[in-house]
Amino acid sequence: MTADLSPLTDVAEAWKKMGERFGELKTNYEKHVQAVLDNGNWQGVAHGVQQQKASATAFEYGAAKAEALAIASLLTDAHTELTRLQKAVKDLVHDAEEKKFRVDNSGNADYIGYDMLSEQERYTLKHAPDYPQLLADARKKAQGWTDDIAKAVKAVNDTDESVKRALARATSDVSLDGTGFGGFNANAVGDLATAGKPEPNPGMKTSGWVAEGDASASGPDVGSSVTGPDTGAGKLREAEKHADLGRATAEGSIANGPLKLSGGAEAYAGAKGSAAWLITTEGVQGQTGLLVGGEASAKGRADAGPVGIYARAETMAGAAADVNTGAGVDGVQAGAEAFAGVKGSVTQGADIGGIGAGVTAEGWLGPGAEAGLGFGKDSNGVWHLRPRLGVSPGVGGGVAFEFSVDPGRVTDTAGDLADGLGKGVNAIGDGIGSVGSVF
Incomplete structure (x- = not known):
């Protein structure tokens, strides 16, 4: 209700300018470094290695431009959507208050119209034959406002989660192009509706097939930890650094x-080391x-x-x-x-x-x-x-x-064999019975 979303537009513009600047750097690098060292005067293995690295560097400049412009677009979309949805929440609360409902900080509505009556009006109302029904109707309408406000707040939260997913995906390089994993994301998507979609249902079925999957990428990162002793868990010492x-x-x-x-x-x-004694x-x-x-x-x-x-x-x-x-x-x-x-x-x-x-x-x-x-x-x-x-x-x-x-699979296999053997015995018994009935 009170969040100021206007800085998103300023940040989006800054990311856009940075993306354009990366594009200029790519052009300058290709012209003044890569091309100059590939003019034919330098030959040999070292030249080949340098040009390979230079191509990767030039690619990363272009990928940085794509990533920065995608983030700028995502932040612009985020400002548009979050502003619209925030206004929807405010409008609902305003409409409820106009109809004499009070809305607390948790979004719960309560009818206060009867509290605004004079003492004589409240006395007459309480002694009216339909007073219980009026109170029930007021509670029902209050619950309706509460539900509508909750849906509007959920829409804000869903969009916020969508923006989070989209930004995480835009800044994650999981391809081997350029310098490989962990570089800039040349394939970053700047459309919030596309990049912010939730992961597909892992239990989705297609023609009888059930597929499940998961992927993650991280880095660069530096850290360390030392734990123990923990006499309750029996841990003496455990250390890690990466x-x-x-x-x-x-x-x-x-x-x-x-x-x-x-x-x-x-x-x-990278580099990592660990030591533990349990x-x-x-x-x-x-x-x-x-x-x-x-x-x-x-x-x-x-x-x-x-x-x-x-x-x-x-x-x-x-x-x-x-x-x-x-x-x-x-x-x-x-x-x-x-x-x-x-x-x-x-x-x-x-x-x-x-x-x-x-x-x-x-x-x-x-x-x-x-x-x-x-x-x-x-x-x-x-x-x-x-x-x-x-x-x-x-x-x-x-x-x-x-x-x-695998004890579990051994048991399952033995059970299947026993089940199959039982069915075979029953089939033989049925066959003997059929022969007996003939005679």
Whole structure:
């Protein structure tokens, strides 16, 4: 009711000017840097690398222009819509007050017309035969005003949430163009009605298929945290520090009856380190880790009833070191790794009825070594056994195996088999009965 929305127009104009300025910078950079160094006098590998980086820089100037102009447009739309909806709330309150209804700060209306009568008029009214009906009508009308005001306020809030979604999307670069994740958003949409739409219903069905998905992106970001000791939770100490250049994740699935396809991808660039030592009623665990560089992974899985196949691909460039050990009711694990360079791995496996096996092959370019053994239960209740070993003086690799048992799926499969066997026995019995009836 009292918010001053006029600054939105000033801010929108500032974003518009900034977008136009980025366009000028793009033109100047292409003319006075990129073109000058590509006039034919400079040749070789270094020239090729420089031009590749210059093209990415020029692209980001253009992307910055697109993002800034989109934000300017969104803020202009926000001012128009929020001003209109705010006026609608004020007009409703004014109309209610004109008809002798009082509206409190929470938007609740109450009829006060009878309070404005003289003492004699109130006495006559209270002794009128239709007084109870008049009071009931007044309460009903008051509730009607309250409901209308609540709807008008909800419309303001819905638009506010729409603006929030649109601005978040406009400033999130989740494409690999330009300098990749975390740059400026060349695809930013400046139309509030389009960019502010809610995410589609994850349970939406199309021709029997049910799809679900989620994605996120963030960065740059710098932070750290230290917690513990917490004697109640059994936590001695946990510390973490990170300097993220960018992070992006996406996952989704589509299912139709017993057939389900699922997958996900994740990428990270920056530096992060952590150390933790925990003692709980579930066991003990210690872990330290360090990564400087970038890593990315993708995974996919296909299930058809009790049969499933899966695959993963991972890559890392930079330096990493990890040490972890733990023991508890959910299993044991121990391992260590140190590596600097580039490495990639591919995993393939399958499972039937909840029992599975897979193998991972890694290729390493750079010095490193790792060894480990893990046996335990994950957050989904699946038990895993994972031995691994790898070494590389310069060029080398590693190999790992994984075996899994999903008690829930094993039970379901056994139940299905028992159910199928029962139906088969019943069918044989029916057949014998039919033969007996013939004789």
